Amino acid sequence: MKQISSKNGAVKLTTSSNPELYVALVHYPVVNKNGEIVTSAVTNLDLHDIARASKTYGIRQFYVITPLTDQKELTQKILSHWITGSGAAYNHIRGDALEIVRIRDTIQNVLDEIEIKSGRPAKTVVTSAKKNARSIGFQALRKKLESNLPYLLLFGTAWGLAAEIVEKADYILEPIMADSDYNHLSVRSAVSIILDRLIYDEPISL
Secondary structure, eight states, X not given: OEEEEOTTSOEEEEOSSOOOEEEEEEOSXXXXXXXXXXXXXXXXXXHXXXXXXXXXXXXXXEEEEOOOHHHHHHHHHHHHHHHTSHHHHHOHHHHHHHTTEEEESOHHHHHHHHHXXXXXXXXXXXXXXXXXXXXXXXXXXXHHHTTOOOEEEEEEOTTOBOHHHHHHOSEEEOOOOOSSSXXXXXXXXXHHHXXXXXXXXXXXXX
16 A cells, blocks of 8 residues: 545555556446336436546546447537537546546446456446445455456446346445435445545545
8 A cells, every 4th residue: 555645635545556447337237216127318417427536536447338329429429529529628627537438338348348458357346225145345345456457346327237237246345334324325426435435545634
């Protein structure tokens, strides 16, 4: 581990090497409130906020997974506006974050791509607001990230990832817990919290 100082003077501990960590926002297969498998819509807010969080925490790539042509076209239109269009001149910082976004049809497409890049298959980690007997804690997963193997964090939209995706995953990350009974975070909030817990320790006030 090594120490880094933030602008406000706090000290954070980070791993000695940047973990090979990827994030995927899954729009299919996910479930609706009735437990039916559906394809959810891509949202502008999710794209921007998750891309910015991923860029901040050194994520290698942020994948948006959807098989729908109209949703892929919409996503590409948003990306192009901020990366090469008029939005780039208005606020280039947004474009800097969105440059790490890639649009893919399936989770398997993403896994194949990571294996080609890395030379090794990625371990998959699913996230859920529900407790599971197979759940792994944040500290345990942090240790695994030090192995230099590629890891893919899968976040579900709508009412969560389909059961088949959860069952196939190498790891199921424990739910985000706080001092309340309310556990209904937006996916973009969950991504930011999880990345912070996985990549940084608690700040130490000086």
